[in-house]
Amino acid sequence: MPVILAYSIQYFFMGIWFPLGVALFHASNSRFLHVAKLQKQYMQPELRSKSGCNGADSSWICRSRNMSYTKKIMLPIGFGIVLQILLTTGMWLACRKYHPSWGIPGTEIRGDNLMEQMIDLSQGWEWWPSVFWQVIWTWIVAPILLYRAWGIRDTMGWRFQTVGCCLSSLHATPMFMIACYVPAFQVINPYYPPSQWIHLSIMFFEIFTIIIPAIQVVQQRRMVKKSAKLNAKWETCSQTTTLRTSTSIEGKNSNISLAEKASSFDYLDEELGNRLLTMAALDYVLNENPEPLQEFSALSDFSGENIAFLTRVTRWKSTLTHAVTEENNLICYNRAMDIYVDFISMHDAEFPLNLPSQQLKQLEEIFETSTRTVLGEAVVNPATPFDFPSPSHGSRGQGDSKDHLLTETQYTGEIPAAFSPAVFDAAQAHIKYLVLTNTWPKFVAEMQSRRKSSETERTDISGDSQMTLASQVSSFFKRLL
Incomplete structure (x- = not known):
């Protein structure tokens, strides 16, 4: 009986736990791929999602088309999970191997000795659904997913995890079947034992999906602390240098000396990496040439909304006029409301910024009522703001987009008293710090790695853009120092 109990546990482990894990891993992969596609809109605005069909209340086809992407993915996966659980439970109840006193006749355990009985317990039709799902994902679903995501080079290891899980599972079912049915x-x-071939693939699954991400989280936290520490140190040194050069009689000579030290500054020079991990360098790139950083953040880091928000706010501030008139204030407010809708609103933004609740509440008090006046009411679950709903009739897209509605239907009501040119300053500072400690170090390291691997290689972020940034940032630091 202990042997039968052990094989019953293994049977449910292989029949429920393993397929459930593979199904959820596939759901996560599909969602990542969807996010990667949506992030391309920050480089190519024409890729913004198209409008869904109208008549969602009267047609089940329209309801399915307008369903959120998460639901579209989870419905078939959930159906498969329920089917697998029912099959696994039903076959266990029907098979007398696991409970000799009852079950379908003819399914009893066979063998004259313990070894033969153990071999018989590890074989049989009751194992087929489990290995079937494993074969489907490893040999069909995963390769198709990797083919669709082949051009993605993400910084979070998602593509690496999927490749590793797929390759480490290719042997599992073929070797399991061979071990079970080949006499040799x-x-x-x-x-x-035959089941160990599948257990081996499960072990690699756990390494790629649990251990490696845990290591990446630790490395990410170290990188954030390092970036914050280096930036604080550099800012302190800069303030000290400025104070000394302004009060010392030899200030001019000191300034020249520092400039000479910076004369060899190279944006892609690994030796100067610490100097690059500062807010001054990030500010300069954002103001002078943000396109390469925008491309990297959208296509590799999946955080393109952060750079897009910073550049939009900078452009918005540059359009502000000193002439204080009611008309100018209204134009300024409408442009600010555009930024709120695209990047901050939990109801309308496709990728809402990661802002503290206090800052978000303050911005909602200024813009949310006006936004609802122009765009109408919207329904969203605050607990799942990234549910990626499919665009319904009148939502963002070509023709009936939110951008189009805001352009055609301007807000003409009363401007909240809390609105001012500094309305986005707190959010801008917060997002800029997130970029400095997360995206910016990855971007610098990636650019240095690409240059080191091949000086002449043309990458997605062109070599010309890299050299342009090199000369521009070098010149900036010469002036700064």
């Missing part, structure tokens, strides 16, 4: 393997099976 009967010599090996006592030392390495």
